[in-house]
Amino acid sequence: MRTSNPSLTVSITLASILLALASLRASAFGQERLQRDVSPMLRATPEAVGMSTERLQSATALLRQFVADRKIAGAVAAVARRGKLVYLEPVGLQSFETKAPMTDRSLFRVYSMTKAVTAVAVMMLSDEGKLKLDDSASRYLPEFRNVMVQEGGTGTPRRPSRAITIRDLLLHTSGLSHRTSELYRALKVRSRAETLPQFVTNITKAPLLEDPGTRFRYSEATTVLGRIVEVVSTQRFDAFVTSRILKPLGMNDTMFWVEGDARARLATVYQRAQDGTVAPFEIEDVPFTQKPALMEGAVGLVSTAEDFIRFGQMLLNKGTLGGTRLLKPETAASMTVNGLPAPILAGKGGGVVGWGLANVDVVVTPGSRGYLTNVGEYGWDGSVGTFFAVDPSNELVVTLMTQNLPANPDGLRQKFKAAVIQSIVQ
Numbered sequence: 001m002r003t004s005n006p007s008l009t010v011s012i013t014l015a016s017i018l019l020a021l022a023s024l025r026a027s028a029f030g031q032e033r034l035q036r037d038v039s040p041m042l043r044a045t046p047e048a049v050g051m052s053t054e055r056l057q058s059a060t061a062l063l064r065q066f067v068a069d070r071k072i073a074g075a076v077a078a079v080a081r082r083g084k085l086v087y088l089e090p091v092g093l094q095s096f097e098t099k100a101p102m103t104d105r106s107l108f109r110v111y112s113m114t115k116a117v118t119a120v121a122v123m124m125l126s127d128e129g130k131l132k133l134d135d136s137a138s139r140y141l142p143e144f145r146n147v148m149v150q151e152g153g154t155g156t157p158r159r160p161s162r163a164i165t166i167r168d169l170l171l172h173t174s175g176l177s178h179r180t181s182e183l184y185r186a187l188k189v190r191s192r193a194e195t196l197p198q199f200v201t202n203i204t205k206a207p208l209l210e211d212p213g214t215r216f217r218y219s220e221a222t223t224v225l226g227r228i229v230e231v232v233s234t235q236r237f238d239a240f241v242t243s244r245i246l247k248p249l250g251m252n253d254t255m256f257w258v259e260g261d262a263r264a265r266l267a268t269v270y271q272r273a274q275d276g277t278v279a280p281f282e283i284e285d286v287p288f289t290q291k292p293a294l295m296e297g298a299v300g301l302v303s304t305a306e307d308f309i310r311f312g313q314m315l316l317n318k319g320t321l322g323g324t325r326l327l328k329p330e331t332a333a334s335m336t337v338n339g340l341p342a343p344i345l346a347g348k349g350g351g352v353v354g355w356g357l358a359n360v361d362v363v364v365t366p367g368s369r370g371y372l373t374n375v376g377e378y379g380w381d382g383s384v385g386t387f388f389a390v391d392p393s394n395e396l397v398v399t400l401m402t403q404n405l406p407a408n409p410d411g412l413r414q415k416f417k418a419a420v421i422q423s424i425v426q
Contacts, residue, residue, distance in 0.1 A: 038250030150207030175208030226297030
């Protein structure tokens with residue numbers, strides 16, 4: 001548009017500049033999430049944060065003994081306390097065949113630890129007012145409008161008593177089942193060779209096993225949430241996670257598939273037979289060294305011990321790390337406490353360990369005998385030998401990465417975590 005009025009031209013130019021600046025601010029938190037160079041996590045000696053180097057060596061000795069006994073091929077473990085990384089220890093081998101040693105940057109299929117990252121993506125969108133936890137899933141995914149209930153998978157099909165909500169999906173109270181269930185295997189609900197929209201079509205053709213909001217049933221709900229993230233954000237799920245969570249947190253070795261030179265850092269999964277022999281085991285039809293069609297919110301990520309320490313520290317810091325805020329403090333706090341109603345909590349492990357919106361186990365009463373022991377402690381694990389734990393009372397974040405089946409040979413997770421706790425001296 002032409003104008004002969006100089007002041008009007010200046011006004012239009014100024015308005016254009018202001019509009020361009022405003023467009024950089026997608027939300028109140030968007031500016032803090034812009035991609036930036038992220039510094040490494042601060043490091044300290046164990047003694048500087050009230051831990052004992054000598055006692056931590058017993059944790060390393062434990063891992064080395066498991067390697068020597070061929071219960072695991074190798075491992076990488078990391079510990080942070082009071083916001084500082086004090087322990088990062090690789091032991092053993094990535095591969096018996098190549099003899100490649102474990103390193104700080106060895107890569108691991110973290111499987112269900114992916115769920116916590118997906119939960120953060122959902123809660124970021126909630127913080128931005130783009131969805132509400134009590135919205136129905138069908139508001140974003142119309143396929144859920146026609147879902148049916150079949151009690152236990154064998155009853156007479158009927159309409160559910162109410163719609164599945166996003167909260168149900170986060171808390172695994174949706175009535176959906178697990179990818180390894182007999183029902184889902186028979187119906188071929190999940191394949192890494194099929195897209196996320198196709199997965200939603202498949203899962204909604206299968207019956208719910210109970211009414212939403214009536215029982216905790218660990219499930220594929222988190223992969224459904226990944227599709228909701230796509231619909232709401234208008235980004236591919238993997239692109240959203242990478243640009244809005246992984247890069248801002250400096251989790252540069254966390255990805256949905258491994259390519260190029262990074263493949264040399266991917267540890268091999270080994271299955272241990274009853275006679276003690278071990279052999280490589282490929283779980284997936286599309287291995288993690290290929291780009292899958294299905295970007296899974298439930299089990300899709302590969303990561304490192306140090307990267308997941310950063311993620312756990314962000315949760316402990318109430319949604320922030322290194323000057324980057326992903327979540328409102330009150331939102332992060334709400335994610336790491338039990339979210340299950342009392343009747344459902346009572347049916348999950350006797351009410352000792354609940355479940356949080358962050359897709360983590362949460363210790364609610366004394367008596368837990370797993371790798372989570374203190375009241376208020378939370379974390380989760382993966383099906384081929386990884387776990388992370390966040391203990392607010394001790395200002396502690398722990399992760400252990402291995403690649404083996406069974407995932408927790410001879411109680412390795414509990415034994416390693418106990419050795420870490422015993423190294424706290426003040």
